[in-house]
Amino acid sequence: MSAPREIPSSIPRVGLGWDLHRLAPGRPCILGGIRIASPVGPVGHSDADVLLHALCDALLGAAGLDDLGTLFPDTDPQWKDTPSTRFVEEALRLLETKGLHPLSLDAVLRCDRPKIRPHRSAIREQLAGLLSLPPDRVNLKGKTLEGSSSGPETIEAQVIVLLGEKDA
Numbered sequence: 001m002s003a004p005r006e007i008p009s010s011i012p013r014v015g016l017g018w019d020l021h022r023l024a025p026g027r028p029c030i031l032g033g034i035r036i037a038s039p040v041g042p043v044g045h046s047d048a049d050v051l052l053h054a055l056c057d058a059l060l061g062a063a064g065l066d067d068l069g070t071l072f073p074d075t076d077p078q079w080k081d082t083p084s085t086r087f088v089e090e091a092l093r094l095l096e097t098k099g100l101h102p103l104s105l106d107a108v109l110r111c112d113r114p115k116i117r118p119h120r121s122a123i124r125e126q127l128a129g130l131l132s133l134p135p136d137r138v139n140l141k142g143k144t145l146e147g148s149s150s151g152p153e154t155i156e157a158q159v160i161v162l163l164g165e166k167d168a
């Protein structure tokens with residue numbers, strides 16, 4: 001086997017994150033750090049922000065770091081009901097120690113409820129703020145399940161990010 005190729009540190013790194021939560025009536029619905037009015041919300045140990053969980057895994061994955069579940073286990077009582085913006089801040093801090101920062105983000109939220117379109121701009125703006133990115137470097141699409149699910153109601157997020165060197 002040959003030695004690993006040397007890749008210049010200025011070459012951007014891509015990261016992919018995915019998450020899924022069950023939806024239940026009466027749960028707060030927080031997506032991308034924005035609380036939105038909805039008859040159902042994601043069930044989870046923290047605030048169950050499926051979009052920010054997928055975002056953290058994309059950031060950590062691109063940087064070659066451990067995933068969200070390893071860094072902030074849902075068996076640890078200190079993370080109970082934690083706002084997921086804290087996980088993003090922590091992921092960004094870890095990236096910073098490696099001299100990396102986000103360059104762009106694209107995301108898909110897949111659910112039948114709530115409708116994403118009315119909240120799309122607010123969530124985009126919030127994500128751009130969290131990552132200190134211009135709004136046109138952050139995007140979000142809402143997709144429905146088209147009645148294809150026969151199981152429990154769920155919400156699913158996919159996030160892809162590009163990371164670059166901080167001083168490049």
Ligand code: MG
Nearest residue numbers: 019020050053
């Ligand atoms: Mg999660």
